[in-house]
Amino acid sequence: MTDTTPVEHSGYVAIVGRPNVGKSTLINRLVGQKLAITSPKPQTTRHRLLGIRTEGGVQAVFVDTPGIHPGQGRALNRYLNRTATGALEGVDLALMVVQGTHWTADDQRVLELVKASGRPAVAVVNKIDLVPNKAALFPQLEQLGAQGCFTEIVPVSARKGSNVERLMQVVGRLLPAGGELFPEDQVTDRSLSFMAAELVREKLMRHLHQELPYVCTVGIETFDEQPGRTEISAIIWVERPSHKGIVIGKGGAMLKQVGSEARADLEKLLETHVFLQLVVREKSGWTDDDVALRTLGYQSE
Numbered sequence: 001m002t003d004t005t006p007v008e009h010s011g012y013v014a015i016v017g018r019p020n021v022g023k024s025t026l027i028n029r030l031v032g033q034k035l036a037i038t039s040p041k042p043q044t045t046r047h048r049l050l051g052i053r054t055e056g057g058v059q060a061v062f063v064d065t066p067g068i069h070p071g072q073g074r075a076l077n078r079y080l081n082r083t084a085t086g087a088l089e090g091v092d093l094a095l096m097v098v099q100g101t102h103w104t105a106d107d108q109r110v111l112e113l114v115k116a117s118g119r120p121a122v123a124v125v126n127k128i129d130l131v132p133n134k135a136a137l138f139p140q141l142e143q144l145g146a147q148g149c150f151t152e153i154v155p156v157s158a159r160k161g162s163n164v165e166r167l168m169q170v171v172g173r174l175l176p177a178g179g180e181l182f183p184e185d186q187v188t189d190r191s192l193s194f195m196a197a198e199l200v201r202e203k204l205m206r207h208l209h210q211e212l213p214y215v216c217t218v219g220i221e222t223f224d225e226q227p228g229r230t231e232i233s234a235i236i237w238v239e240r241p242s243h244k245g246i247v248i249g250k251g252g253a254m255l256k257q258v259g260s261e262a263r264a265d266l267e268k269l270l271e272t273h274v275f276l277q278l279v280v281r282e283k284s285g286w287t288d289d290d291v292a293l294r295t296l297g298y299q300s301e
């Protein structure tokens with residue numbers, strides 16, 4: 001059903017937090033669609049992505065960001081931190097996501113960035129489904145309250161969807177008066193070809209082990225929309241010749257698995273048949289090379 005209420009409150013909402021707290025799961029839940037890829041491995045998110053929700057007179061433009069983490073070494077890590085911290089600039093509201101009962105040194109760093117930004121902020125205590133005894137959350141809630149920088153503290157489960165609508169009401173109340181920033185039927189700023197590359201990368205993140213997911217990236221070579229089907233060919237870039245064999249797998253099994261799962265998600269997203277071709281190539285040192293990062297789509301934001 002289309003919501004025709006005119007937009008009276010709107011703005012940008014940065015979702016920040018340390019790696020793996022559930023930022024991408026939360027944005028997907030808030031927008032009601034799978035836009036951002038997720039995995040149990042930290043640092044799944046590499047790119048800034050907008051998720052737009054227009055409903056009940058409110059348009060919230062959520063900005064998903066890579067987790068803020070201490071690794072400053074490689075060019076890819078520097079890129080991730082720049083993208084994450086830059087996301088707080090110019091937004092109307094920050095959602096700082098933390099996890100249930102845990103507080104780490106990385107959470108502390110994010111908190112300091114939120115405070116320094118001077119933006120209005122809400123603390124989102126995620127993964128409450130993992131805490132059967134809700135009283136165990138009290139110390140975390142109290143700690144967050146004592147910081148003095150959060151207008152509200154909202155416990156949620158992004159995975160189960162619990163309390164996410166209440167979070168949405170809080171966001172709506174805190175956004176400034178203003179009209180539409182994007183057409184009301186638009187849900188993201190990213191192209192379908194970007195989403196296709198990300199879905200392939202999500203499957204690699206989920207199936208590869210140890211450091212391998214972090215040294216793979218995906219480029220789309222062709223994205224051809226035909227009546228009744230879309231043909232996509234993608235290149236999986238790896239750092240070393242030895243990685244190629246692992247990504248391809250025994251008798252091509254790994255590549256087949258990644259391809260068939262990505263194709264299933266793409267068919268849902270594009271609502272058409274998808275023909276997906278995956279090729280693995282080596283580009284040595286791409287994670288530590290600023291020029292290679294740019295050619296693979298890691299633009300400074």
Ligand SMILES: Nc1nc2c(ncn2[C@@H]2O[C@H](COP(=O)(O)OP(=O)(O)OP(=O)(O)O)[C@@H](O)[C@H]2O)c(=O)[nH]1
Pocket residue numbers: 017018019020021022023024025026037038039040041042043044045046065066067068126127128129130156157158159160
């Ligand atoms: N139990 C539970 N798990 C969750 C919840 N939200 C997210 N997760 C899981 O936590 C893991 C990380 O979630 P992501 O959404 O990828 O986390 P992220 O903060 O975007 O991670 P980065 O990309 O590392 O910054 C995934 O396995 C999610 O399924 C939740 O509410 N409850």
